[in-house]
Amino acid sequence: MAFYSEKVMDHFANPRNVGEIKDADGVGEVGNPVCGDMMKFYIKVKDNKIEDVKFKTFGCGAAIAVSSMVSEMALGKTLEEALEITNASVAKELGGLPPNKMHCSNLGADALHKAIENYKKKGV
Amino acid sequence: MKQIYLDNQSNTKMDDIVFDAMLPYLKENYGNPQSIYSLGQISKDAIEQARISVAKLINAQNNEIIFTSCGSESNNLALKGFAYANLKKGKHIIVSSIEHFSILNSVKALSSEGFEITYLPVDGEGFVNIKELKKALRKDTILVSIQHANTEIGVIQDIAGISKIVKEKNISMHVDAVCTAGIIPIDVASLNIDMLTLASSVIYGPKGAAALYVKKGTLIKTQIDGGVQEFSKRAGTENVPAIAGFGIACDIAMSEMQKNFDYTKVLRDKLINGLKDKIEYIYLNGSINNRLPNNVNFSIEFVEGEALFLMLDAKGIMAASGSSCASKSLKMSHVLTALNVNTAVGQGSIVFTLSKFNTSEEIDYVIEEFPKIVERLRSMSPLYDHFIKTGTRMKAGPGTDYDDHDHEHCDNI
Numbered sequence: 001m002a003f004y005s006e007k008v009m010d011h012f013a014n015p016r017n018v019g020e021i022k023d024a025d026g027v028g029e030v031g032n033p034v035c036g037d038m039m040k041f042y043i044k045v046k047d048n049k050i051e052d053v054k055f056k057t058f059g060c061g062a063a064i065a066v067s068s069m070v071s072e073m074a075l076g077k078t079l080e081e082a083l084e085i086t087n088a089s090v091a092k093e094l095g096g097l098p099p100n101k102m103h104c105s106n107l108g109a110d111a112l113h114k115a116i117e118n119y120k121k122k123g124v
Numbered sequence: 125m126k127q128i129y130l131d132n133q134s135n136t137k138m139d140d141i142v143f144d145a146m147l148p149y150l151k152e153n154y155g156n157p158q159s160i161y162s163l164g165q166i167s168k169d170a171i172e173q174a175r176i177s178v179a180k181l182i183n184a185q186n187n188e189i190i191f192t193s194c195g196s197e198s199n200n201l202a203l204k205g206f207a208y209a210n211l212k213k214g215k216h217i218i219v220s221s222i223e224h225f226s227i228l229n230s231v232k233a234l235s236s237e238g239f240e241i242t243y244l245p246v247d248g249e250g251f252v253n254i255k256e257l258k259k260a261l262r263k264d265t266i267l268v269s270i271q272h273a274n275t276e277i278g279v280i281q282d283i284a285g286i287s288k289i290v291k292e293k294n295i296s297m298h299v300d301a302v303c304t305a306g307i308i309p310i311d312v313a314s315l316n317i318d319m320l321t322l323a324s325s326v327i328y329g330p331k332g333a334a335a336l337y338v339k340k341g342t343l344i345k346t347q348i349d350g351g352v353q354e355f356s357k358r359a360g361t362e363n364v365p366a367i368a369g370f371g372i373a374c375d376i377a378m379s380e381m382q383k384n385f386d387y388t389k390v391l392r393d394k395l396i397n398g399l400k401d402k403i404e405y406i407y408l409n410g411s412i413n414n415r416l417p418n419n420v421n422f423s424i425e426f427v428e429g430e431a432l433f434l435m436l437d438a439k440g441i442m443a444a445s446g447s448s449c450a451s452k453s454l455k456m457s458h459v460l461t462a463l464n465v466n467t468a469v470g471q472g473s474i475v476f477t478l479s480k481f482n483t484s485e486e487i488d489y490v491i492e493e494f495p496k497i498v499e500r501l502r503s504m505s506p507l508y509d510h511f512i513k514t515g516t517r518m519k520a521g522p523g524t525d526y527d528d529h530d531h532e533h534c535d536n537i
Contacts (some may be wrong), residue, residue, distance in 0.1 A: 036471040058428060
């Protein structure tokens with residue numbers, strides 16, 4: 001059996017929504033270069049919905065696949081729905097992750113939530 | 125799709141001649157070498173023939189070669205076997221900090237049983253610090269174990285120089301030569317060492333066979349109790365086909381040594397220079413001068429090693445990495461750590477190890493494809509983005525807003 005699921009490899013090889021949004025409404029960053037994983041998420045919000053999402057990720061195959069999957073799951077969702085995306089649900093959508101990758105590389109949902117928090121703070 | 129195998133320090137493709145030589149012992153010659161009837165003696169002869177070949181490769185006596193199943197087993201036997209057999213002499217052992225895990229974990233096990241271990245540092249190029257070695261030698265030091273060359277960075281230690289210092293104090297010396305035996309000349313007699321580990325699967329031989337050279341008169345305690353195989357130093361029915369193949373692999377290695385050395389070195393230098401010319405912010409790990417002719421180890425800044433080798437794999441190129449994410453333990457390679465490689469930069473480590481089967485065209489292909497992969501990963505890297513926009517490297521550590529995540533897995537901050 002391959003180390004990663006087919007879905008992980010697909011999202012790694014063809015990541016969706018890579019890039020940055022110059023006039024983003026919210027930006028969220030997690031990870032640490034020293035640990036080998038870092039993710040930065042950008043969101044554009046309209047009518048309480050995530051209208052656009054982009055990310056940049058430094059990390060392993062899982063980290064890139066997770067970022068891509070989170071971006072796909074978040075797109076078009078309301079902020080409340082997007083906040084319900086968890087690291088666990090992302091891993092599930094990807095058809096599972098190797099056990100040692102569950103905690104280190106699976107930070108995408110955290111990065112998204114930080115971007116939403118950042119947006120909400122700006123709104124206050 | 126192309127298949128370009130560049131992880132030859134992990135395992136080499138078997139030589140066809142070796143494979144053919146093994147076949148009879150997998151089929152018709154199935155006797156147990158310990159049996160006295162003819163079928164048993166055919167197997168016994170194969171083992172003794174292989175013993176001659178292994179001994180010749182390192183200039184040892186035949187009865188100084190003990191066959192084992194792998195390099196790790198040889199290293200365990202050397203370290204634990206020697207320590208337990210020489211308890212009366214002392215309980216202090218010295219190893220380098222960049223040894224293979226079979227050495228490091230053997231001495232770790234010994235330390236839990238009352239042995240004291242000193243780990244020698246290496247300099248930025250990967251060489252064992254001789255001053256530190258001299259300082260570390262004590263009256264109760266029984267053994268010094270230093271690798272001949274390192275698996276990851278290919279740096280070749282000055283074993284003759286180290287051995288001279290160690291033997292002056294009448295201390296025994298073990299050398300892990302898995303990376304060098306069959307690749308560069310080794311003469312255990314002139315090196316004046318007591319034990320040496322060598323393995324089959326990295327010199328175009330099969331897995332399942334390795335050896336430990338034990339100088340006559342050196343006491344070691346068996347780590348597998350049982351019968352009288354291997355001079356009662358390693359019980360268990362011998363893996364005859366693998367040992368026979370190992371012997372042939374040693375014969376071939378000896379006759380082709382200079383040719384293979386020159387051939388792979390040309391490819392190595394082509395790959396090093398080709399990648400350096402095409403990729404910015406790329407750093408060679410380990411000394412360029414005293415280095416295995418087949419080792420290339422780069423840190424590529426702003427990208428991560430596992431992502432690099434997965435993308436290489438998608439192009440049919442197989443390589444290794446020393447990044448945290450590429451290791452099951454989620455720690456950056458202990459070798460890069462010992463070399464004091466910046467931890468963020470070391471995450472982008474990629475290791476190519478060449479063999480006599482690689483071609484110049486294959487290297488061209490890697491030089492063509494790899495820079496594109498680096499560029500692609502950098503285009504999605506927030507670290508590179510930050511560097512391009514600000515000209516500075518993103519700092520990590522307390523106070524940054526991305527540091528409050530749970531990083532208990534990350535031992536290298």
